[in-house]
Each structure stands twice: as C-alpha cells, then as structure tokens.
Amino acid sequence: MEPNDCQNTTQMDTKVVHGCKGYDSHTGAISFPIYQSATFRHPGLSQTTGYDYSRLQNPTREELENTMAILENGKYGFAFSSGMAAISSVLKMFSPGQHIIVSDDLYGGTYRIFEEVYKNYGLEFSYVDTSGIEAIEKEYKANTAAVFIETPTNPIMKVADIGLIAQLAKSRNSLFIVDNTFLTPYCQRPLELGADIVIHSGTKYLGGHNDTLAGFVILEDDVLAEKLKLIQKSEGAVLAPFDSWLLLRGIKTLGIRLDRQQQNAMELAKWLKENKNVKRVYYVGLPEHEGYEISLRQASGFGAMISFEVASAELVEKVLGRIKVIMFAESLGGVESLITYPMLQTHAAVPEEIRNRLGVNDRLLRLSVGIENVKDLIADLEQALE
Numbered sequence: 001m002e003p004n005d006c007q008n009t010t011q012m013d014t015k016v017v018h019g020c021k022g023y024d025s026h027t028g029a030i031s032f033p034i035y036q037s038a039t040f041r042h043p044g045l046s047q048t049t050g051y052d053y054s055r056l057q058n059p060t061r062e063e064l065e066n067t068m069a070i071l072e073n074g075k076y077g078f079a080f081s082s083g084m085a086a087i088s089s090v091l092k093m094f095s096p097g098q099h100i101i102v103s104d105d106l107y108g109g110t111y112r113i114f115e116e117v118y119k120n121y122g123l124e125f126s127y128v129d130t131s132g133i134e135a136i137e138k139e140y141k142a143n144t145a146a147v148f149i150e151t152p153t154n155p156i157m158k159v160a161d162i163g164l165i166a167q168l169a170k171s172r173n174s175l176f177i178v179d180n181t182f183l184t185p186y187c188q189r190p191l192e193l194g195a196d197i198v199i200h201s202g203t204k205y206l207g208g209h210n211d212t213l214a215g216f217v218i219l220e221d222d223v224l225a226e227k228l229k230l231i232q233k234s235e236g237a238v239l240a241p242f243d244s245w246l247l248l249r250g251i252k253t254l255g256i257r258l259d260r261q262q263q264n265a266m267e268l269a270k271w272l273k274e275n276k277n278v279k280r281v282y283y284v285g286l287p288e289h290e291g292y293e294i295s296l297r298q299a300s301g302f303g304a305m306i307s308f309e310v311a312s313a314e315l316v317e318k319v320l321g322r323i324k325v326i327m328f329a330e331s332l333g334g335v336e337s338l339i340t341y342p343m344l345q346t347h348a349a350v351p352e353e354i355r356n357r358l359g360v361n362d363r364l365l366r367l368s369v370g371i372e373n374v375k376d377l378i379a380d381l382e383q384a385l386e
C-alpha cells in the first residue's frame, strides 16, 4: 500500500514518465504488465505473494496507486473506477449528522451525489464561494467535519487559497478535501499546501486520451488510509487492471501534454477576449482574473480550461453546430479539444437559480483545450462565432 520502494526521482516531468517502480522487476518489462487476474495462487497455507484477490489489490493497480501517491507527494494512493466512485468512497468516511462545507461552483455530478444520494444518508452540505475565506469561516457549525473544494472551480474557474483554507480546517478540527482534477499534480499539489485528501477524476488529464474512466484519492494520514482502504476493498469500485495500465501510460505524457495545452489555452483565451461575440472570458491565466495572484503562488500552471460567455443563447446553438475541429462533447482534459454547454450538460443537476447566480447561464460555454495546433483551434472558433 505504501510507495516505499518507488524510484527516488525529484523532478515532476521525470516522475510522470517513470511512475513508482517504472518497470516490472520480474521480467524487466518497461511497459508495466497488465496483471489481468481476478485471483492469485497462495504458495501454501497462510501464505501470500502479497496479492490475494484483485478487489483487495492488483499489481498493475498498485503501481498506479503508488505513482499517484508520489506525484501528489502523499503517502497513499487509491484508484477507483471513476472520479465519482472516488468521491463517493471519501464521503463514506463520514457519519450521519456530520456537515460538509462545499464550493458552490463545482462539477454538477458532485453536487448531485451530495444532494440526491448522501443527504439521504444523513450528511449535511452547505455551498459557499470558497474563493473567500470569510464565507467558509461563517459556514462552520458544531458538526462541520470537512471542507470540500474544487480550485479552479468548474466551470466558473474561481480560485481558492488552499493554504489558508487548510489552516482554517485544521484549527477547527475538520478535514480539508481538494478535487485537483483541473490542474493535476503537475501544476498543483494540495497536500503540500496542507490539504488532507486529494481527489481526482483520472478520466481527465491523468488519462489524457478520452478513452477510459478513472478516479483517485491520495492522502497522507495512516488512520484515514486504513479507513479508505476498508471502504475500497469492501465496496469494490476499484480500477480494473487494463484501465490501470491505460492510466499509467497516459500519465507518462502528462507533463508534455499539459505544457502544450496550457500554451494553447493562453493563446485562445487572449484571442477569445478580443472577439466581438464573446462577452466574458474565464481563464485563470489572464492577469485580470481574480484568482491570478493566488494561482501564481500556489500552482505552477494555469491549466487549460476556459469558460466563455457568448452574446446570446442563439449563438450557443450556432457555435455548437458549426465547430468542426473542436468537438461538442462532455468531459475534459484529453488531447482532443472539447466544448460543452454546462447548463444542459455537466451542470444540469444544479438548480437554475444557483446556476444563474454563479453565471452558469444559457450563454456560457466551457472549452477544454487540447494539444492540436492552436491556429486550427482559433480558425475553428472564428468561423463558429461569426
């Protein structure tokens, strides 16, 4: 479970390529083998190879879990069958009657599982703008057990000060959970800033190729790790061996993909700002963005997610119908640029009045910038926005 025997590399762009062990010590295989086995032969009575049954642990998944642990600079990594399975498993660590403070702008599926599933099991949630520490502080109650944030948020890209929230959460004896999907450990490592638990939808940048679902939890604390391990092995929402291998392979290029995606995103954000049919651009890398300074301090990149508001709802339909290189599809983080309409897709589960307050209106589009040549992306948007 612990990444004790990982290679001792120091640089992030080397770590992503080599992962934990980096190769199969039995055969020397450079591509870590897919141990496609549900169960493992015991050498004898009360003896084990370290692997008994793949719901408990599988060598391919273990290499991936340890890789994620070292990338996030944590002690324990856990791989799940999706980001939502990871979030769900973390929520099971809490008890009925406990209260969690959550970012008001966040992935709609996360909002849905909180409101429509976990409320029924007695958990309480309140939603605040977590880009301000006072709002979080005000929301604390006697039964507050955790703060759960995304930063940048999905889709409005609000930035929270991770270090500051970590101090507050600690002083109130509560846990601090960060969904780090948008920036990945390549750009931001919340555990280093004081968070207790990091969550990922591995489906996004970590996998990077829009070809599989995955989720991760990374943490530091031994007791929390035991608790989560019990949930993971008992529930079984684990990542399969082949998908674990896809993720290991995807992560190898995380650095160069994100470098290119961020470079493209910066150019596109600047271009969108100048387009007469674009009324507002939300990109953390623009100096006028409210979270720009905090981002410079706590992250080594701005990510490659841009949201923008066009002049009218009619134009949204036209853009989605006209784009050719950029694809109209849900999800983000892959090599292909994707555009979504949050109001009807990723955030459909969020009530209209909350959406409108946040700015997730009928004119808002969210763009996940890929690794294509940025000239093609700009040309595509130019003809679509006419």
Ligand SMILES: Cc1ncc(COP(=O)(O)O)c(C=O)c1O
Binding pocket: 082, 083, 084, 085, 107, 109, 110, 150, 154, 179, 181, 182, 200, 201, 202, 203, 213, 214, 215, 331
């Ligand atoms: C920020 C964030 N967290 C979690 C999830 C859920 O992940 P998955 O789709 O892998 O279940 C998503 C999915 O879009 C997301 O954007």
